[in-house]
Amino acid sequence: MNEGVLRVVIVDDEAPARARLRDLLGDVAATQPTVLAGMAANGVEALRLIEAGEVDVVLADIRMPVMDGVELARHLGRLERPPAVVFTTAYDQYAVQAFELAAADYLLKPVRAERLAEALARARRSLRPADEALQRIAPGARQHFGVSERGRILLVPIAEVLFLRAELKYVTAHTAEREYLLDESLVQLETEFAGRFLRIHRNCLVARSAVVGVERAGEQEGEAHWEILLANDAGRLPVSRRQWPTVKQVLGI
Known part of the structure; x- marks a missing residue:
């Protein structure tokens, strides 16, 4: 991390909160020199800013529309050189203790200048946020x-994924338009999306919302099995014999 001037991105869905953090960065510049690399109203906007240029620290609100601060931190943790994340939150002292596991620091609103300076100093020494800890803070x-x-x-919006398939060492997420390679x-x-995806084979999970029916197949070839029918004629997926009882129960067949 930069030992001199820190490049900072502020992420908060409330304009007054962004302006306050911007002003506070100026107040602590003597001891913690920074340059404002940009401001965003949610995690998606922040990711675009961070991809556009080098960023050292992200000051991220916890609760925001579109993408909250916790999900943003999880995506940032997969970058080759992830910035340090400092959460800003209105939670009380007890709830905030959990955030220490996954961020360089946390700031309680209203943010004070001395605490911001401490957080920036800690951010210089921090490591990438632990994805496991972020999962405990906001599971699923x-x-x-x-x-x-x-x-x-x-x-990739998870709501658009029709099914997930394991192929060798990777998992591919399939949407109606294309497939994406996931490093998970x-x-x-x-486990994370137990309520959204259903296992139908040892190497495949299907989105429950994408299932429009099941059909018997392969009887003429002597290898009869059940297949999942996907919405919008997106194709068929075979169900293994082992998973069929569970699939049948879940789908209410």
């Missing part, structure tokens, strides 16, 4: 998959 909170592609993080395990995804 993600609304997007973060996909590294050509030096950028593509945000199928077991991890099944």
